[in-house]
Amino acid sequence: MLIFSVFKTLTDQTVTVELKNDLCITGVLKSVDQFLNIRLDNIKVSDEGRHPHMMAVKNCFIRGSVVRYVQLPADHVDTQLLEDATRREAQNQIKQR
Amino acid sequence: MASLSIQEPFDLIRLSLSERVFVKLRGDRQLSGILHAYDGHMNLILSDVEETIMLVDGMDDAEPGQQVVNIAKRKMDMLFVRGDGVILVSPPSRA
Amino acid sequence: MSDASPIAPPPAQTPPETGSPPPVPVPQGSPTDFLKGVVGKRVIVRLTSGVDYRGILSCLDGYMNIALEQTEEHVNGNVTNRYGDAFIRGNNVLYISAAEEI
Numbered sequence: 001m002l003i004f005s006v007f008k009t010l011t012d013q014t015v016t017v018e019l020k021n022d023l024c025i026t027g028v029l030k031s032v033d034q035f036l037n038i039r040l041d042n043i044k045v046s047d048e049g050r051h052p053h054m055m056a057v058k059n060c061f062i063r064g065s066v067v068r069y070v071q072l073p074a075d076h077v078d079t080q081l082l083e084d085a086t087r088r089e090a091q092n093q094i095k096q097r
Numbered sequence: 098m099a100s101l102s103i104q105e106p107f108d109l110i111r112l113s114l115s116e117r118v119f120v121k122l123r124g125d126r127q128l129s130g131i132l133h134a135y136d137g138h139m140n141l142i143l144s145d146v147e148e149t150i151m152l153v154d155g156m157d158d159a160e161p162g163q164q165v166v167n168i169a170k171r172k173m174d175m176l177f178v179r180g181d182g183v184i185l186v187s188p189p190s191r192a
Numbered sequence: 193m194s195d196a197s198p199i200a201p202p203p204a205q206t207p208p209e210t211g212s213p214p215p216v217p218v219p220q221g222s223p224t225d226f227l228k229g230v231v232g233k234r235v236i237v238r239l240t241s242g243v244d245y246r247g248i249l250s251c252l253d254g255y256m257n258i259a260l261e262q263t264e265e266h267v268n269g270n271v272t273n274r275y276g277d278a279f280i281r282g283n284n285v286l287y288i289s290a291a292e293e294i
Contacts, residue, residue: 003140003177020124020182036140036179067179074144074175082134082142083114090111093137103250106259109279119275139281184239184284187263187275 002089006082007032007070015040016071017062023051025060036064110135113188118143120178121185125151130176139180146173227252227288234291235260239284243267246291247278256282 007029016026017038024047027040039061045054103109113132120128120141130143152167230249237245237258247263258280265273 002134002136003142006134006142006177064179065181068182069173069179070177071173072142072175072177077133077142077144077175079115079131079133079144086114086134086136087111089136090107093107103259105251105253106257106279107253109250109259109277180281181283183281184241185245185275185281186279188277188279 001034002085004032004034004036005085006077007036007038010072010076013073013076015073016046017067018069018071019062019066020068021066023054025054025062027059030059033064036067038062038064038067038070107135107137109188110139110186113186116189117145118189119187120183121187122178122182123184124182125153126182127151128176128178136180139183139186141178141180141183141186142176143178144175146176147171148173226290226294229294230288230290233294236289236291237280238286238289239280240286241284245278245280247275249288250277252288253282256285256288258282258285258288 011029011031013029014026015029016024017040018024023045025040025043025045027043030039030041032038039059041059043054043057043060045051045057048055103112110132114134116132117129118132120130120143122128127149128143128146129149130146132141132143134142148171150169152169154165154167231251233249235247235249237247237260239245244266245260245263246266247260250259250261252258260278260280261276263275263278264271265275
């Protein structure tokens with residue numbers, strides 16, 4: 001849930017999603033859901049020579065399970081806030097058991 | 098000693114927040130970065146990340162010394178890592 | 193380990209129909225008993241990839257996520273890495289083997 005919230009705060013920011021098949025897609029994060037499925041707008045594929053069929057694609061939906069990494073805009077991530085939220089969530093997990 | 102405060106494996110990760118960690122991933126990839134967030138799936142958010150990808154060329158039956166290991170490195174400022182690719186996380190050694 | 197642990201004792205299996213009395217229960221019968229017994233001991237953790245981790249088992253949870261201390265990574269018999277502490281994500285674990293008397 002924590003990571004889902006992080007992605008929600010990053011909507012309308014530009015991110016680069018790297019898939020498990022090595023495809024890298026940069027675009028504007030339009031939405032995300034609890035499975036970390038991602039909708040990107042204005043997309044650009046890093047290596048268009050290798051993926052020419054992607055040139056015509058302007059936006060896409062990425063299933064969360066095929067994502068390897070997402071490169072985030074560092075200036076829009078408050079690392080101190082993240083660490084506090086992570087500790088809080090870890091504490092809640094322990095309480096639930 | 099760290100083991101005094103560790104009751105479950107995730108405690109090891111919690112104690113590594115804001116520290117540089119080593120992450121071993123599927124696909125012969127390794128990361129080194131500062132840990133800012135994680136969850137129960139081992140999804141991670143790291144900053145100041147260096148990724149190392151190891152590509153081994155040569156026959157499978159070649160002696161270890163004869164195999165050519167190509168290493169590719171790249172750096173990323175802020176990175177989300179999906180937990181299903183994580184094999185191992187090692188905190189900095191607190192000697 | 194909590195009651196909600198996914199590592200629950202296996203459902204009772206029907207003993208083979210031999211007609212003989214059931215065997216005396218051994219002290220370390222169930223997998224859960226084994227796992228409780230090896231905490232704090234030297235273990236070998238083999239991953240599905242074939243890589244071995246040898247170290248002292250600090251703790252583990254119901255997903256078989258594992259915390260090891262003084263860990264050595266072994267790939268086909270050679271030590272390839274050492275870690276003071278290591279967290280291993282449970283889905284990668286093939287088995288945990290006791291490397292000393294329990």
